Amino acid sequence: MPVILGLCYGRYGNIIKRFGLVQLEFEFGPRYNIAPSQQVPVVICKNGNNRLLMFQWGLIPYWAKDESIGNKLINARAETLEEKPCFRKSFEQKRCLVLADGFYEWKKEGRIKKPYRITLQDGRPFAFAGLWDSWLSPTGQTINSCVIITTTPNKLMEPIHNRMPVILPQDMEPLWLDAGTIPSRVVKGLLTPFPEEGMVAYEVSPLVNSPRNDGPECMVPVNNLF
Template sequence: MCGRFALYADYKVILERFDIDQASFDETEYEQSYNIAPSQQVAAVVSDGNKNRLGKLKWGLIPPWAKDAKIGYKMINARSETAAEKPSYRNAFKKKRCLVVADSFYEWRKEETGKTPMLIKMKSGEPFAFAALWESWESPEGDTVHSCSILTTKPNKIMASIHDRMPVILSKEAEKIWLDPKVQDFELLESFLKPYDDGELEAYEVSDEVNSPKNNNPALIRKIS
């Protein structure tokens, strides 16, 4: 499960980190967010196999055949073990793979006293990419919505003490192959959908203010000692 994350890296850092050739929004239109929630716009990278493009996608995939956009609320995540076979994701897995850019993500650890919000990030502090799928949907009014779903997998050692699932974080080497629509070797693609190296991640408790998407400020990512 991945239901909340953050992106606060400098715009130019994102362009360099993901080898962006073209962007649909510039630095003045880029907004840092410490509490990104489902249905919001997320920064994503797509590619034609040659050039990487940075744009925005609505978080919560709406299949092309959907009659109502509300189905997207139920499709913020896709299980990596079955995504290539599911009718809702099969076409996207083959042709419309993307990266969702993040600096950290949140998960809630169940305890006797309730749920404790935890933040998970790279020890290096650099931004990273979730493996994701995207689709385009046309509303009855003729509006086109581009949306996405983040893939999840079983937890690594760090995440196992927090939750039974984690988002798929791709290695830098896997990102280029994942983005290339000409690559349709499902066995190769599925080999990337595994728990990320826990030695490169850290997790710590944060303020329960993150529980509400209405709260969005740098204090949300600070460690509670």
């Protein structure tokens, strides 16, 4: 599944306004090639206020015996959230937004997998539907982690992959975050493919195949490299 791209991190004022934040509690630089187990920017709602935090990508349920389970829980299928013990409680009580301005997916062509970057057509930041949880390690360390929800692909994504992350409509983000009063059965209908006419996809360099490469060159279309 995809790797998340940087979120126009330098435009602090825009991020505050776009995601209804009271303030930014910390500063962070741009990221262009985030891999599972690394930190990703998320928004959660606490006491009626949206807070921007950094969580580990790969959900570690509060009951887990070992944090390594997070390596397997980077995505959650929308169709089975209520059935899976790993996700059921978080779906009801701990929903979050995972922020990005694009993501990568790999298209298989014979024995070759070609990476593509997918964004909204206007290039603006958006939010994946996510779930989160807090896990207390045997040494007393608290790890906050998250998972990205996926659904069936739209027509843009179909030729690239058989799944896609759930991108929430902006006006539905507050509903998703309000896990305190809005039950999961109400928001389940939001977990659908984003309209393909609002998205674009283009091939990028195999540089993104390695998380060691984390610069703006990861986002450059292949056609512009030569």
